[in-house]
Amino acid sequence: MSAGSQHPATIAVSAGRPHGIGEPLNHPITLASNFRGEEGVYSRTHGTPGWIGLEEAVGALEGGRAVSFSSGMAAAAAAVFALAPKVLVLPTYSYLGVRALVDDHVRQGHLQVRFVDIADTAAVVAAIAGADVVWVETPTNPTLDVADIPTICAAAAAAGAKVVVDSTFATPVCARPLADGATIVIHSGTKFIGGHSDLLIGLAVAADDATYERLRQTRLVNGSTPGALEAFLALRGVRTLPLRMERMQANAVEVVARLRTHSAVADVRYPGFGAMVAFVLAGGADAADAACRAVRLIVPATSLGGVESSMERRQKYAGDAHVPPGLIRMSVGIEHVDDIWADLAQALAAG
Numbered sequence: 001m002s003a004g005s006q007h008p009a010t011i012a013v014s015a016g017r018p019h020g021i022g023e024p025l026n027h028p029i030t031l032a033s034n035f036r037g038e039e040g041v042y043s044r045t046h047g048t049p050g051w052i053g054l055e056e057a058v059g060a061l062e063g064g065r066a067v068s069f070s071s072g073m074a075a076a077a078a079a080v081f082a083l084a085p086k087v088l089v090l091p092t093y094s095y096l097g098v099r100a101l102v103d104d105h106v107r108q109g110h111l112q113v114r115f116v117d118i119a120d121t122a123a124v125v126a127a128i129a130g131a132d133v134v135w136v137e138t139p140t141n142p143t144l145d146v147a148d149i150p151t152i153c154a155a156a157a158a159a160g161a162k163v164v165v166d167s168t169f170a171t172p173v174c175a176r177p178l179a180d181g182a183t184i185v186i187h188s189g190t191k192f193i194g195g196h197s198d199l200l201i202g203l204a205v206a207a208d209d210a211t212y213e214r215l216r217q218t219r220l221v222n223g224s225t226p227g228a229l230e231a232f233l234a235l236r237g238v239r240t241l242p243l244r245m246e247r248m249q250a251n252a253v254e255v256v257a258r259l260r261t262h263s264a265v266a267d268v269r270y271p272g273f274g275a276m277v278a279f280v281l282a283g284g285a286d287a288a289d290a291a292c293r294a295v296r297l298i299v300p301a302t303s304l305g306g307v308e309s310s311m312e313r314r315q316k317y318a319g320d321a322h323v324p325p326g327l328i329r330m331s332v333g334i335e336h337v338d339d340i341w342a343d344l345a346q347a348l349a350a351g
């Protein structure tokens with residue numbers, strides 16, 4: 001049975017392993033920059049077995065060829081560098097780090113940006129003519145807007161534009177944008193793929209060989225390589241990604257249902273899949289800050305996608321000044337849902 005016809009739960013467990021008789025089941029952590037011989041083998045240019053295992057596994061899950069990077073931002077920067085757009089369509093409200101990256105290119109005069117509401121498909125399609133690349137983030141961080149990837153990809157293909165999808169919140173378990181026509185899928189592997197809040201890593205997965213080679217060349221010249229330990233841990237995370245997502249999603253659905261009937265909550269945003277939830281407290285910023293201070297089990301923290309539930313109020317960041325003041329973005333973990341809810345309910349009472 002080829003990886004292509006298997007389910008994600010199977011691919012996640014079996015892809016990216018050594019296969020020779022007598023070899024270990026997992027690529028060992030290879031702490032080496034230099035390799036003996038006259039072929040010029042060097043980690044930054046040739047990779048290490050650990051990166052290759054991780055790339056095989058994530059590539060198989062996404063249905064493309066993956067290149068690993070030192071962080072999600074390094075993967076995003078590599079996608080911009082590799083495709084070198086002159087005109088980029090970008091969601092107005094997307095991860096603030098990516099907007100800062102693009103702003104920098106704009107200030108240096110390398111790039112023009114057309115901002116769009118990524119959930120407004122007609123507006124996105126209307127912005128594509130004359131653009132080189134459409135940047136899609138879906139669901140978006142932190143407002144969880146969802147893009148229509150197949151329609152955007154079809155419109156981009158008709159206009160000769162490429163599509164990059166930041167699928168960090170969806171994970172390869174909930175979305176496979178390459179199958180819908182995207183050129184590159186990127187992940188902050190720091191989040192759900194790693195899954196344990198103990199590493200920084202990024203992945204860019206290419207739909208075709210030429211794009212894959214551009215991404216590899218970009219990593220080589222920019223030196224944005226992952227660490228050997230991080231790659232090992234990220235691949236360990238991949239093994240349980242579908243299992244964790246199953247539990248996290250079930251928990252998220254239940255938390256959303258309970259939030260929707262809570263009197264302190266003015267609005268709940270949940271795309272119907274994944275583990276990210278955003279909710280707005282009727283009491284605004286003060287109530288949201290108080291709730292974030294009051295949690296005991298749920299971790300008040302800025303990153304997400306770990307086994308532990310975490311949450312934070314987003315509007316406090318200058319880059320997220322547009323979001324409602326009382327909006328809390330929550331990453332729902334794998335704890336028992338009743339314990340998550342008990343903690344959230346007492347924290348909401350404190351707000």
Ligand SMILES: Cc1ncc(COP(=O)(O)O)c(C=O)c1O
Nearest residue numbers: 071072073095141168188190201
């Ligand atoms: C949607 C999204 N993309 C990219 C990144 C950047 O990833 P990293 O922090 O691994 O550089 C993040 C980080 O929060 C994110 O949420």
